[in-house]
Amino acid sequence: xxxxxxxxxxxxxxxxxxxxxxxxxxxxxxxxxxxxxxxxxxxxxxxxxxxxxxxxxxxxxxxxxxxxxxxxxxxxxxxxxxxxxxxxxxxxxxxxxxxxxxxxxxxxxxxxxxxxxxxxxxxxxxxxxxxxxxxxxxxxxxxxxxxxxxxxxxxxxxxxxxxxxxxxxxxxxxxxxxxxxxxxxxxxxxxxxxxxxxxxxxxxxxxxxxxxxxxxxxxxxxxxxxxxxxxxxxxxxxxxxxxxxxxxxxxxxxxxxxxxxxxxxxxxxxxxxxxxxxxxxxxxxxxxxxxxxxxxxxxxxxxxxxxxxxxxxxxxxxxxxxxxxxxxxxxxxxxxxxxxxxxxxxxxxxxxxxxxxxxxxxxxxxxxxxxxxxxxx
Amino acid sequence: xxxxxxxxxxxxxxxxxxxxxxxxxxxxxxxxxxxxxxxxxxxxxxxxxxxxxxxxxxxxxxxxxxxxxxxxxxxxxxxxxxxxxxxxxxxxxxxxxxxxxxxxxxxxxxxxxxxxxxxxxxxxxxxxxxxxxxxxxxxxxxxxxxxxxxxxxxxxxxxxxxxxxxxxxxxxxxxxxxxxxxxxxxxxxxxxxxxxxxxxxxxxxxxxxxxxxxxxxxxxxxxxxxxxxxxxxxxxxxxxxxxxxxxxxxxxxxxxxxxxxxxxxxxxxxxxxxxxxxxxxxxxxxxxxxxxxxxxxxxxxxxxxxxxxxxxxxxxxxxxxxxxxxxxxxxxxxxxxxxxxxxxxxxxxxxxxxxxxxxxxxxxxxxxxxxxxxxxx
DNA sequence: CGGCTTTGTCCTCGGTGTGGAGAAAGTTGT
DNA sequence: ACAACTTTCTCCACACCGAGGACAAAGCCG
Numbered sequence: 001x002x003x004x005x006x007x008x009x010x011x012x013x014x015x016x017x018x019x020x021x022x023x024x025x026x027x028x029x030x031x032x033x034x035x036x037x038x039x040x041x042x043x044x045x046x047x048x049x050x051x052x053x054x055x056x057x058x059x060x061x062x063x064x065x066x067x068x069x070x071x072x073x074x075x076x077x078x079x080x081x082x083x084x085x086x087x088x089x090x091x092x093x094x095x096x097x098x099x100x101x102x103x104x105x106x107x108x109x110x111x112x113x114x115x116x117x118x119x120x121x122x123x124x125x126x127x128x129x130x131x132x133x134x135x136x137x138x139x140x141x142x143x144x145x146x147x148x149x150x151x152x153x154x155x156x157x158x159x160x161x162x163x164x165x166x167x168x169x170x171x172x173x174x175x176x177x178x179x180x181x182x183x184x185x186x187x188x189x190x191x192x193x194x195x196x197x198x199x200x201x202x203x204x205x206x207x208x209x210x211x212x213x214x215x216x217x218x219x220x221x222x223x224x225x226x227x228x229x230x231x232x233x234x235x236x237x238x239x240x241x242x243x244x245x246x247x248x249x250x251x252x253x254x255x256x257x258x259x260x261x262x263x264x265x266x267x268x269x270x271x272x273x274x275x276x277x278x279x280x281x282x283x284x285x286x287x288x289x290x291x292x293x294x295x296x297x298x299x300x301x302x303x304x305x306x307x308x309x310x311x312x313x314x315x316x317x318x319x320x321x322x323x324x325x326x327x328x329x330x331x332x333x334x335x336x337x338x339x340x341x342x343x344x345x346x347x348x349x350x351x352x353x354x355x356x357x358x359x360x361x362x363x364x365x366x367x368x369x370x371x372x373x374x375x376x377x
Numbered sequence: 378x379x380x381x382x383x384x385x386x387x388x389x390x391x392x393x394x395x396x397x398x399x400x401x402x403x404x405x406x407x408x409x410x411x412x413x414x415x416x417x418x419x420x421x422x423x424x425x426x427x428x429x430x431x432x433x434x435x436x437x438x439x440x441x442x443x444x445x446x447x448x449x450x451x452x453x454x455x456x457x458x459x460x461x462x463x464x465x466x467x468x469x470x471x472x473x474x475x476x477x478x479x480x481x482x483x484x485x486x487x488x489x490x491x492x493x494x495x496x497x498x499x500x501x502x503x504x505x506x507x508x509x510x511x512x513x514x515x516x517x518x519x520x521x522x523x524x525x526x527x528x529x530x531x532x533x534x535x536x537x538x539x540x541x542x543x544x545x546x547x548x549x550x551x552x553x554x555x556x557x558x559x560x561x562x563x564x565x566x567x568x569x570x571x572x573x574x575x576x577x578x579x580x581x582x583x584x585x586x587x588x589x590x591x592x593x594x595x596x597x598x599x600x601x602x603x604x605x606x607x608x609x610x611x612x613x614x615x616x617x618x619x620x621x622x623x624x625x626x627x628x629x630x631x632x633x634x635x636x637x638x639x640x641x642x643x644x645x646x647x648x649x650x651x652x653x654x655x656x657x658x659x660x661x662x663x664x665x666x667x668x669x670x671x672x673x674x675x676x677x678x679x680x681x682x683x684x685x686x687x688x689x690x691x692x693x694x695x696x697x698x699x700x701x702x703x704x705x706x707x708x709x710x711x712x713x714x715x716x717x718x719x720x721x722x723x724x725x726x727x728x729x730x731x732x733x734x735x736x737x738x739x740x741x742x743x744x745x746x747x748x749x750x751x752x753x754x
Numbered sequence: 755c756g757g758c759t760t761t762g763t764c765c766t767c768g769g770t771g772t773g774g775a776g777a778a779a780g781t782t783g784t
Numbered sequence: 785a786c787a788a789c790t791t792t793c794t795c796c797a798c799a800c801c802g803a804g805g806a807c808a809a810a811g812c813c814g
Contacts, residue, residue: 035792044772049793072791073779166719212612228605235589239722247717257719340624342543342634345616412761421803426762449760450810 009143009186012058013377018043018051023374026061026080027104028203033067033075052078060084080104085140086369087147087184089128090193090361093117093167093220096124098131099362100141105203105370107359108140117152120170121179129183144186146373148365149176150193152221154239160190163238166245166257167221189368193217194241195232196364197354198225203367205356215354216243222264275317276303285313327353386520386563389435390754395420395428400751403438403457404481405580410444410452429455437461457481462517463746464524464561466505467570467738470494470544470597473501475508476739477518482580482747484736485517494529497547498556506560521563523750525742526553527570529598531616537567540615543622543634544598566745570594571618572609573741574731575602580744582733592731593620599641652694653680662690704730 014020018041025040026032038048055061056078064077080103088107090097094117099110111131117124128149135141153165160177162168181188198215201207207215207227215225224241226233234240244264245257252261276298280288287306292298307314334351354360391397395418402417403409415425432438433455441454457480465484467474471494476487488508494501505526512518530542537554539545558565575592578584584592584604592602601618603610611617621641622634629638653675657665664683669675684691711728731737 033792038792045793046773046795047771050771069780070791071781072789073781073793075792164720212610228610233589233605235722236725237722239719242719242722245719342541342616342619342622345612345614345619348613410761415761422762423764423804424802427802446811447760448812449758450762450812452761 009145012060014060014374015054015377016051017376018047019055020375022051022055023060023080024371026078027370027374030104031064031077031079033077035067035070035075037078083142084145085143086366087132087135087144087186088362088365089147089149089180090196090358090365091117091124091128091149091151092193092361093152096127096131097358097362098128098135099359099366100132100135100144101363101366103145103370105363105366107363109135109138110359110362111135112358117168118170121174121176125179125183128180132184144184146186146369147180147184147188148196148368148370149180149188149190150196150361150365151176151190152193152223154237154242155190155192155234156238157191157234160188162190187369187373189372191232191365191368192223192225192234192238192241193361194223194225195234196225196368197360198227198364199232199367200356200360200362200364201354202227202230202364204363205360206352206354272303272317273297273299276306276314279313279317285311287311288314386522389437391437391751392431392754393428394753395424396432397752399428399432400437400457401748403455404747404751407481408441408454408456410454412444412447412452414455460519461522462520463743464509464512464521464563465739465742466524466526466557467573467735467742468494468501468505468526468528469570469738470529473504473508474735474739475505475512476736476743477509477512477521478740478743480522480747482740482743484740486512486515487736487739488512489735494545495547498551498553502556502560505557509561521561523564523566523746524557524561525573525745525747526557526565526567527573527738527742528553528567529570529600531614531619532567532569532611533615534568534611537565539567564746564750566749568609568742568745569600569602569611569615569618570738571600571602572611573602573739573745574737575604575741576609576744577733577737577739577741578731579604579607579741581740582737583729583731591618649680649694650674650676653683653691656690656694662688664688665691 014023021041022037025037034048034052037052038045041048043051052061056063060081061078062081064079066074067077068074082102084103086101086103086105088097088099088101095112095114097110097112099107101107111134113127113131115124115127132144136143151162151165151168151171153168153171154163155161156163159175161173161175162171163173165171177188177190194215194217197217198207198213201215202210202213207213211227211230213227215227217223217225222244224243226241245255245259245262247259247261248263249261253265254260255262255265276288277292279285280292280298283289285306287309288298288302288311291302291306295302303314303317330351330353337349337351338346356363391400398418399414402414411425411429414429415422418425420428429438433440437458438455439458441456443451444454445451459479461480463478463480463482465474465476465478472489472491474487474489476484478484488511490504490508492501492504509521513520528539528542528545528548530545530548531540532538533540536552538550538552539548540550542548554565554567571592571594574594575584575590578592579587579590584590588604588607590604592604594600594602599621601620603618622632622636622639624636624638625640626638630642631637632639632642653665654669656662657669657675660666662683664686665675665679665688668679668683672679680691680694684695707728707730714726714728715723733740
């Protein structure tokens with residue numbers, strides 16, 4: 001006997017492409033009347049009714065009252081089952097984000113915890129599960145119907161396993177998908193964090209209704225999500241967007257990956273150093289002023305050292321760097337790109353900041369798993 | 378009454394996706410037995426028989442004797458109608474290539490004629506039609522069932538119209554597809570020449586069975602064909618692969634497009650100059666030796682001037698530049714790419730020369746139109 | 755020449771989607 | 785309040801399509 005009040009988790013999957021299509025329409029467009037759905041799918045009314053009825057039987061969608069009239073008899077509203085829950089996990093280099101969404105990918109709860117990814121998969125997973133438990137305890141959710149997870153490095157997508165990740169060597173080959181699926185008892189999909197950020201902005205952010213775009217994330221590392229024809233392009237090895245370690249300066253600064261002159265080592269580091277010198281000159285941090293006078297200039301390493309020594313300004317710089325630098329950075333990127341390319345190519349090429357911030361990753365993760373579950377079995 | 382000996386041109390189109398699939402299998406795999414086709418398409422024998430019979434009725438395919446036994450009753454061979462003919466046209470900056478192929482895209486005849494694309498669409502079309510007439514006169518073909526044409530610049534693909542092409546300003550907005558279709562009396566598709574080169578190498582060249590690759594063409598200009606998941610990616614404006622006018626040197630050499638420091642202005646020009654100095658030092662060309670002694674160094678402009686003055690070596694340099702430079706160039710590109718990227722990304726990244734040479738463009742053009750015609754109407 | 759395999763054809767049968775008829779449920783105008 | 789019109793939903797008959805089995809034809813092998 002089923003315990004009362006207990007919510008059955010999603011077991012069914014769409015039986016065919018039509019049902020999958022309907023589920024995605026309801027996910028992306030929210031509740032819809034049967035008639036509205038009919039306008040969008042090019043099926044006969046009878047066929048549509050059959051498919052909707054089957055979805056109702058499986059419990060994936062539920063009836064939701066009557067829709068407003070469009071001039072005649074009112075249609076019945078349909079929506080995705082309200083108790084469906086997806087878990088979105090975004091593992092960054094220095095923190096993990098965990099969020100729970102409904103089937104329409106609206107974030108119902110979101111937690112963040114600072115944590116170094118280099119502590120390894122076991123420790124990070126413990127943290128992820130503890131955050132997920134906290135969300136569960138809040139009463140928003142009794143269980144998860146699926147989970148998406150992003151990691152800061154290349155992923156062999158079909159298996160959900162990181163491969164040769166430069167900034168998280170301990171994760172190489174760790175069966176992320178398999179392990180998390182075991183722990184949570186639900187389907188899991190794994191992807192690169194920047195790909196998920198791209199999917200998040202595509203679903204609910206600045207890239208809504210854009211079919212082709214690049215999503216560049218400048219954080220601890222630099223990565224690039226590539227969306228072609230509405231689909232994320234991962235490349236054979238899952239490293240298609242791994243632009244952080246392209247060499248931009250032949251004999252440049254040493255990088256964590258072992259090479260010299262990587263984009264990542266220069267670009268994000270240099271920006272941080274510039275900001276630190278600013279802070280020193282305006283006297284905001286005695287610690288930085290001291291280091292500046294001693295060395296004549298500041299580097300990213302100085303900021304890191306000052307932060308380790310407890311300097312609040314440096315900590316702020318590191319923490320907020322991404323956001324604060326954003327707008328100036330954007331202007332300079334725009335200038336460079338527009339000057340260095342043909343007007344035809346850039347004429348309709350907006351370069352803008354993402355609008356979801358830290359939510360992009362977890363929303364993208366939820367979308368990843370929903371795309372997986374809302375596809376024919 | 379139909380005149381005797383006259384070949385009816387292709388009028389039918391595949392009626393559904395299954396037929397389209399079969400036509401492409403026959404195009405790419407040559408004649409096949411019904412049984413072999415059955416192995417590849419996942420249809421019941423009855424269904425397959427029906428679709429093949431319908432294709433036979435339309436005349437798109439013909440029976441072709443008995444296949445070898447595979448241990449039991451021998452199957453009947455099927456092949457694409459042998460009289461089908463596609464015209465492939467490749468308009469380069471300094472010459473036009475025109476070839477005729479059968480339905481399996483085998484080149485039956487190929488003509489080249491030096492010609493400056495800047496003479497404009499009317500003059501170039503006249504030349505193309507004259508070359509096509511010459512092929513017709515050779516008896517290989519009585520008419521064309523479709524034509525593909527490549528032009529050296531961005532194309533608005535659905536309409537088949539060049540847009541803002543830097544090296545052929547007179548072609549901007551000229552209705553290439555419409556005009557050629559009128560003249561030839563058959564369906565025509567238009568694309569960028571580098572995209573067609575990529576399709577050619579994909580069909581019959583070095584990129585066979587490769588789903589994702591870039592095809593870089595270094596000629597008068599520099600362009601890049603982008604193939605993602607087996608499909609050419611053109612971008613919204615058709616300028617996705619237009620890398621020739623990316624600025625690589627902030628205050629570099631002036632380019633025909635009006636900017637300074639374009640990849641195209643530097644890269645191909647510099648290589649040419651290096652080769653010219655070589656030629657001068659080894660005393661192969663008195664003209665170049667003179668210019669070298671006068672100026673201390675040689676530039677692409679010097680080579681052009683020497684060629685204009687009738688210097689044979691310079692003419693050869695310009696004409697054969699692409700091929701001869703190929704291998705050295707390739708080595709240097711390889712070195713740069715491999716050093717500047719992560720091993721994961723480049724581990725399985727061959728960088729090789731195309732193997733079709735000047736045939737790549739026309740084969741790609743034939744493939745473009747065959748893809749169009751061998752798709753559901 | 756007899757068994758075995760493969761291929762082609764025919765036929766039946768179940769599933770599927772279309773489109774019409776008609777009822778149910780609203781809106782608008784008088 | 786009522787008539788006329790619109791929209792939505794359900795039911796049903798019908799055409800079509802494709803799968804798969806039965807069987808015949810054609811070939812191989814010993």
